[in-house]
Amino acid sequence: MSSLWPELERVLGEVQKPARYIGCEDGMIIPEHRPDKAAWLLIYPDTYEVGLPNQGLQILYEIINERPDAVAERSYAPWTDMAGVLRRTGLPLFSVDTHRAAGEFDILAFNLSSELVYTNLLECLDLSGVPLHTAGRRPEDPLVIIGGHCAYNPEPLADFIDAAVLGDGEEVASEISEVVAAWKASGRTSRDGILRELARIEGVYVPSMYEAEFDGDRLISLTPRLPGIPEVVEKRTVADLATWPYPKNQLVPLTEVVHDRLNVEVFRGCTRGCRFCQAGMITRPVRERPADQVRTMVTEGLRRTGYDEVALTSLSTADFSGIEKVVATAVADDVCGQVSVSLPSLRVDAFTVGIAAEIQKARRTGLTFAPEAGSWRLRQVINKMINEEDLYGAVGSAFSQGWRRAKLYFLTGLPTETDEDTLAILELARKCIDVGREHHRSPSVTISLGGFVPKPFTPFQWFGQNTETELRRKIGLLRDGLRSGGKTFNGVKLKWHDARASVVEGLFSRGDRRLGAVIEDVWRNGGVFQEWSEHFDVSLWENALARNGLSLDWYVYRHRTHDEVLPWDHLSAGLHKDFLWQDWRDALDEVGLEDCRWTPCYDCGACTGYGIEHIVASAVPPAGGSQGTGQGPGNNAVPVSLSTGPRVPAGAGS
Amino acid sequence: MRLRVRFSKTGKVRFVGHRDVARIWERSLRKASLSVAYSEGFSPRPKLSFGLALSTGYESNAEYLEIELLEPADDSIWGVVEAEAMCARIDASLPAGFDVMAVAPADRRADSLQQAVTSCTWEILVDPAGADEVAAGVESLLSRNEIVVERERKGKVVTEDIRHQVLALDVTGETDDGVRLTADLGTQPRALRPDEMLAAMDPPLLARSVCRMNQWMSQGDDRIEPLSVDAAPAPLAKVRA
Ligand code: SF4
Numbered sequence: 001m002s003s004l005w006p007e008l009e010r011v012l013g014e015v016q017k018p019a020r021y022i023g024c025e026d027g028m029i030i031p032e033h034r035p036d037k038a039a040w041l042l043i044y045p046d047t048y049e050v051g052l053p054n055q056g057l058q059i060l061y062e063i064i065n066e067r068p069d070a071v072a073e074r075s076y077a078p079w080t081d082m083a084g085v086l087r088r089t090g091l092p093l094f095s096v097d098t099h100r101a102a103g104e105f106d107i108l109a110f111n112l113s114s115e116l117v118y119t120n121l122l123e124c125l126d127l128s129g130v131p132l133h134t135a136g137r138r139p140e141d142p143l144v145i146i147g148g149h150c151a152y153n154p155e156p157l158a159d160f161i162d163a164a165v166l167g168d169g170e171e172v173a174s175e176i177s178e179v180v181a182a183w184k185a186s187g188r189t190s191r192d193g194i195l196r197e198l199a200r201i202e203g204v205y206v207p208s209m210y211e212a213e214f215d216g217d218r219l220i221s222l223t224p225r226l227p228g229i230p231e232v233v234e235k236r237t238v239a240d241l242a243t244w245p246y247p248k249n250q251l252v253p254l255t256e257v258v259h260d261r262l263n264v265e266v267f268r269g270c271t272r273g274c275r276f277c278q279a280g281m282i283t284r285p286v287r288e289r290p291a292d293q294v295r296t297m298v299t300e301g302l303r304r305t306g307y308d309e310v311a312l313t314s315l316s317t318a319d320f321s322g323i324e325k326v327v328a329t330a331v332a333d334d335v336c337g338q339v340s341v342s343l344p345s346l347r348v349d350a351f352t353v354g355i356a357a358e359i360q361k362a363r364r365t366g367l368t369f370a371p372e373a374g375s376w377r378l379r380q381v382i383n384k385m386i387n388e389e390d391l392y393g394a395v396g397s398a399f400s401q402g403w404r405r406a407k408l409y410f411l412t413g414l415p416t417e418t419d420e421d422t423l424a425i426l427e428l429a430r431k432c433i434d435v436g437r438e439h440h441r442s443p444s445v446t447i448s449l450g451g452f453v454p455k456p457f458t459p460f461q462w463f464g465q466n467t468e469t470e471l472r473r474k475i476g477l478l479r480d481g482l483r484s485g486g487k488t489f490n491g492v493k494l495k496w497h498d499a500r501a502s503v504v505e506g507l508f509s510r511g512d513r514r515l516g517a518v519i520e521d522v523w524r525n526g527g528v529f530q531e532w533s534e535h536f537d538v539s540l541w542e543n544a545l546a547r548n549g550l551s552l553d554w555y556v557y558r559h560r561t562h563d564e565v566l567p568w569d570h571l572s573a574g575l576h577k578d579f580l581w582q583d584w585r586d587a588l589d590e591v592g593l594e595d596c597r598w599t600p601c602y603d604c605g606a607c608t609g610y611g612i613e614h615i616v617a618s619a620v621p622p623a624g625g626s627q628g629t630g631q632g633p634g635n636n637a638v639p640v641s642l643s644t645g646p647r648v649p650a651g652a653g654s
Numbered sequence: 655m656r657l658r659v660r661f662s663k664t665g666k667v668r669f670v671g672h673r674d675v676a677r678i679w680e681r682s683l684r685k686a687s688l689s690v691a692y693s694e695g696f697s698p699r700p701k702l703s704f705g706l707a708l709s710t711g712y713e714s715n716a717e718y719l720e721i722e723l724l725e726p727a728d729d730s731i732w733g734v735v736e737a738e739a740m741c742a743r744i745d746a747s748l749p750a751g752f753d754v755m756a757v758a759p760a761d762r763r764a765d766s767l768q769q770a771v772t773s774c775t776w777e778i779l780v781d782p783a784g785a786d787e788v789a790a791g792v793e794s795l796l797s798r799n800e801i802v803v804e805r806e807r808k809g810k811v812v813t814e815d816i817r818h819q820v821l822a823l824d825v826t827g828e829t830d831d832g833v834r835l836t837a838d839l840g841t842q843p844r845a846l847r848p849d850e851m852l853a854a855m856d857p858p859l860l861a862r863s864v865c866r867m868n869q870w871m872s873q874g875d876d877r878i879e880p881l882s883v884d885a886a887p888a889p890l891a892k893v894r895a
Pocket of ligand 1: 271284285286596597600601602603604605606607608614
C-alpha cells in the first residue's frame with residue numbers, strides 16, 4: 001500500500017483550490033496501517049470546506065485512532081474538476097491524510113447530514129472503484145457504512161450501503177472496529193458473515209438482511225430475513241458527554257473552511273420539543289457537558305489552535321446551565337489575545353441577546369432569531385411557543401445594544417398553515433422594524449424563508465408536504481405583500497430557499513428502498529453536488545422518477561395514515577410511536593408542550609427505554625421561561641449579569 | 655520592534671494559496687504568544703506585511719514577512735541568543751511544511767520588501783525532454799532581443815516584452831526526475847513568473863516543480879538577500895510535509 005501523492009502532485013496544479021486535497025492540518029494523524037487493524041476511511045460527501053469542520057467526523061477520527069485495533073483517515077467529495085482529473089488519469093478517490101487509495105480501506109464510513117448529497121455518495125464509491133451495489137461487492141471490497149442524521153431513514157440508500165449506524169457514534173465505532181479487525185485478521189472470508197456480525201451490534205442496521213414487502217406502492221412490512229437479526233434496531237446514545245471530551249485536537253485546516261474556529265459541544269439533545277425539528281427529537285435526552293470541562297476545552301483549544309474565535313455548539317446553547325460563566329471565561333482568556341465567542345443557535349429572548357451583547361463587543365452586524373412561524377396559532381401547532389412580546393423584546397434589546405440588522409428564520413408549508421399565518425410573517429417583520437426605529441434611523445430585518453420538509457421520527461412524519469407550487473405560491477404571497485406594502489415595509493428584506501430543493505429533500509427524507517434506482521439514475525446523468533445551487537437540477541430528479549414509475553405525489557405530498565407502515569418503523573430513535581402520534585394530534589389541536597427538562601416526563605421513550613436521563617446542571621429553567629418563551633413569571637426584563645474579566649478590546653474578534 | 659522573518663514553504667503545503675498563508679501566520683503567531691501589534695479600527699488585524707507573492711504550487715526557500723511587535727519595544731537587546739529563541743518559538747507554532755530559516759530586526763523606515771526586491775533566483779524542474787533539447791531552448795531564448803508575451807494584468811490581457819526580466823537562465827542538472835534549470839528573473843515593475851518564461855520558450859516547457867531559492871535586493875553593483883541564511887541559525891529540522 002503506497003501513497004498516491006507523487007501522482008496527485010502532478011495533477012493538483014490543474015484544479016481549483018488544490019489545498020482541499022493535501023491534508024496537512026494541524027491535528028492530522030498519520031496512522032500506522034497493519035493487517036490486524038481495521039482501517040476506516042471517514043468520508044464527508046461534500047467539499048472539503050464544508051466537511052472538514054464536521055465535529056462528528058472529527059470525534060470518530062480521534063476515537064478510532066486511539067484504539068490499538070483500528071486506524072482512521074479522512075476523505076471529502078472531490079469537486080467536479082478534480083473528479084474529472086481522477087477519471088482522466090485513472091487515479092482513485094484517496095484519503096487526505098496519507099493519500100492512500102479509498103479501495104485499500106476496510107470501511108468507507110459516510111457522514112450524511114443532507115439528503116441532497118446522496119448522489120455524491122455514489123460518486124465517491126465509483127471513484128473508489130467499489131461496486132455501487134451491496135449485492136455486487138466481494139469480500140475484498142470495503143464495507144460501506146453511513147451515519148449522521150440521514151441514517152434514521154436509510155431505506156433509499158439500501159441498495160448501496162452495507163450498514164447504517166443510528167445515533168451517537170462514540171461507542172459503536174469501537175464495537176465495529178473490533179468485529180472488523182477480527183474479520184480482517186482472519187483473512188476477510190465471507191462478506192455475509194461480517195454483515196451478520198455487524199447486524200448484531202446494537203445501533204447497526206444492515207438493510208440487506210431485511211426483506212421489504214410491498215403491495216403496489218404501499219410498504220407492508222420490513223422484517224429480518226434471518227433469525228438472530230433484530231426486528232427493531234435501536235439507536236445508540238452515550239449516557240454522559242463528560243466521558244467523551246472529543247475532539248481533543250480539533251483539526252486546524254490550512255485553507256479557509258466554513259465555521260473556521262474552535263468548536264466546543266456544550267450539550268447534546270434538546271427537549272424543547274419543536275415538532276418540526278428532527279435533530280431535537282432524535283438526540284434526546286439532554287446531556288450537558290460539565291461546565292468545567294467546557295472551560296478547559298475552550299482554553300486549551302484556543303491555546304493549541306491559535307484560533308481567535310470559539311463557538312459553543314448545541315441545538316440551543318443559551319439553555320446550557322453554565323452558559324454565563326463559560327462565556328465569561330472564554331472572553332477573559334487572554335492567552336491568545338482577542339477572543340470572540342459565537343453561539344450558533346440563539347433562543348428568542350432578551351436574556352440571550354444579553355449574552356450575545358457580552359461576547360460580541362465588535363461587529364454587531366446582525367443577530368438571528370428563529371420564530372419559525374408568523375402567527376401565535378401556528379407557533380402552538382409547531383410547539384415553538386414564542387409570543388410576540390418575547391420577539392419584540394429580543395429584537396428591541398438587540399437594536400438598543402448596537403445591532404442594526406436582525407434576521408428572522410421562518411418555515412413555510414407547516415401543517416395547518418393558512419395564508420393568514422403566512423402573511424403574519426410580514427406583520428412581525430414590520431413591527432420589528434418599528435421597534436428598531438426607536439434605536440436607529442434605518443434598522444433592517446431580513447426574513448429568511450425555508451420550505452418545511454417533514455422528517456422521520458417527528459410528530460410531523462405523517463404530514464403531506466406542501467407541493468412545490470404551493471410553496472412557491474406562499475413565497476409569492478410574501479413577495480407581493482412586501483412589494484404592494486411599499487413604504488410600510490421599508491427595511492424588510494425577503495430571502496427564500498429553493499422550493500424545488502425542498503421537494504427533493506422531501507422525497508428522500510421519507511422515501512423507501514425503491515428510490516435507490518432514482519438516486520442511481522440521477523448520478524448516472526451527472527447529478528452530483530445537488531446541494532450546491534449551481535449544480536442542482538430538478539429535472540434530473542423528475543426524469544429519474546418518471547423513468548422508474550414513481551411519483552412525488554406518493555412520496556412527498558401524501559399524508560400518511562395512522563396504520564401505515566413507515567419505512568423506518570423497524571428502526572428506533574427511542575421515541576414511542578404513540579407519543580409521536582399523540583403529539584401530532586396535539587399539534588392539530590394547537591396544544592403546546594412544555595420542556596421535559598423542568599416539567600414531568602411525558603414518557604416519550606428517549607430516557608425510559610434506555611435507562612438514562614437528562615444530565616442538566618440546573619434544576620430550574622433558564623431565565624426566559626421553560627420554553628425560552630417568557631411563559632414563566634417575570635420574564636421580559638431578564639437581567640443579564642455577566643461578570644467578565646478583562647473585556648475584549650473594542651473592535652476585536654470576528 | 656519590527657521583526658523580519660525568512661521562511662520556507664515546501665512539500666504538500668506548496669498548494670496552499672497566498673491568502674491562506676497569511677491566515678496561517680496569524681494563527682501561528684497567536685499560538686506562539688508573541689505580542690503582535692494590531693491595526694486599529696472596526697476589525698483589527700495583526701500588523702504583518704508579506705513580501706512578494708508566491709504562486710500556488712511553487713515551493714520556496716526564501717519567503718519573507720515582517721511582523722510589528724509590541725515587545726520588545728526596540729531591538730537594543732537583540733542578539734544571537736534572542737534570534738535563536740525567536741526562531742525556535744515561531745517555528746514550533748508553524749504547521750509542518752513551513753519552517754523559519756532566519757529572523758532579524760528590520761528597519762521601519764526602509765522600503766517595503768515588495769519595493770526593495772529586484773530579482774529572484776528559481777530552481778525549475780522540467781520534463782520530459784532531454785537535457786540537450788532544453789539547453790537548445792534556453793540558448794535560443796537568451797539569443798532573442800525581445801520576448802513579447804501576453805500577460806494578464808488586473809483582469810486585462812496586455813502585451814509585454816519580458817526579455818529584460820530574464821536575467822540569467824542555465825541548465826544546472828539532470829536527474830531521473832527531469833532537467834533542472836536555474837533562472838534569475840526580474841521582479842520590477844511586476845515579477846516575471848517561471849511558468850510565464852517557460853511558456854515563451856520554443857518549444858514551450860512545462861515545469862514539474864518550481865522553487866524560489868533567493869530574493870535579491872540591489873546594493874550598488876551588488877545584490878544582497880533581505881536575510882541570508884548563513885547569517886542566522888540553520889532552520890530547525892522538521893519533517894517535510
Ligand atoms: S423520556 Fe421523558 S424526560 Fe426523557 S426526553 Fe422523553 S419526555 Fe423528556
